[in-house]
Amino acid sequence: MEGSRERVQKAFAHEAPDRTPLMEIFQLFQPIYWDVCGRNFVTDAAMHWDAKSDGVSWEELVEAEAQARFTINKFFEVDICHLYSNSGRHFSRPTKTGPKEWESKGAKYVFDEKTKRVVLANPGAAQSHTQRRQGEEATRRELEAWDGTVPKFDRDRLAVYRRVRELAEADGIDWVYMWEGCSTGTGAAFYPPWLLMWIILEPGLFRRWLDKKKAEGFAGMEAGFEADFDIFAIGGDVSSDNGPFISPAHYREFILPNMQEQVARIHEAGKLAVYTSDGNHWAIKDDFFFSTNIDGYKEVDKAAGMTFERLIAEGIAEKVCIIGNMDARHTMCLGSTEDAKRETRECLDFGRRTPGGHILHLSHSVHEDVKVENYDALVEGYREYFGLAPLPERPRSAVPAGRSDW
Secondary structure (H helix, E strand, O other), rough: OOOHHHHHHHHOOEEEOOOOEEEEEEEEOHHHHHHHHOOOOOHHHHHHHHHHOOOOHHHHHHHHHHHHHHHHHHHHHOOOEEOOOOOOOOOOEEEEOOOOOEOOOOOOOOOOOOOEEEEEEOOHOOHHHHHHHHHHHHHHHHHHHHOOOOOOOOOOHHHHHHHHHHHHHHHHOOOOOEOOOOOOOHHHHOOOOOHHHHHHHHHHHHHHHHHHHHHHHHHHHHHHOOOOOOEEEEEEOOOOOOOEOOHHHHHHHHEEEEHHHHHHHHHHOOOEEEEEOOOOHHHHHHHHHHOOOOOOOOOOOHHHHHOOOHHHHOOOOOOOOOOOOOOOHHHHHHHHHHHHHOOOHHHHHOOOOOOOEEEEEEEEOEEEOOOHHHHHHHHHHHHHOOOOOOOOOOOOOOOOOOOOOO
């Protein structure tokens, strides 16, 4: 039997591994953690905000998060461990103002029982015209004052990764590590309206903004090389269900050169580059999939039309490793466990039809709306498909990681 590293390397090299590699993004505070890792101040959002307001230390946060990340990935026996950057030492501390209510940086937050997340009490205020104007003016002043220098990337923000790697190595686990933490400003879906207007009305200013973001992202990328991540998830959302957020011409002019430069640097370092973006990319197919020179494609948005059938028919799955394509918008949130198992089998069948490589993954992540039982069914279906033994029963009496007195 191949190990995770060999399995993933073969998938990206367009060779057939012993079985399709498995990876997942387990969003913190998702109930999927609770039976596996315990319900504590890094797996429960309300406890997390209480802990921060009560004085939990950065070191405690790092250790508890690392333990949770390690435990959930080990439990599901993934081949790729996906990680984000953790918070820095000087993180913002909220003030508790009531039962499941807090204030941070002048804004009020509440616990949302439906999503199990802490959210803005008045999200509309952040989207007001005044707030948008303030953001544009502050960014303009910042760019006018920018002299081209970029602060060094804070290595403390990779502390969780380093600790997870220590835990895995001590346990004899040789995961492949994917990092999503070196954005270069190419996620057009997140541009505020005024930034989209700059592309048309002030392209020079927009290019300066993009240069600054690229410099910051490259500083982070170099820290990622130093930390020895294997795969770099880059790009960011550039499309909606109906197509790109910016025109194909603007994508080619502004986004593509940035992506090409970043991918070239990743390859120069001997690493793999994965384009991460929701949405429908068919209008920019050639630039997005081929001209960027990417190795893999993640957040394959099946519900937006990025189906495995078409990825194969268009020749994309022959050249790019497909990291997906389980529907995290409908099947995993609204379907039954049998729906999840059926789609898992179908997805694996498609993946084994293409020479471009396939890694099983949700079309986004195990986010707040994904049913825990459906992700369990996915893994059960995956293991049945390849004749693997079932996973053990969930350790429902799991001891919480780190402090548990909140």
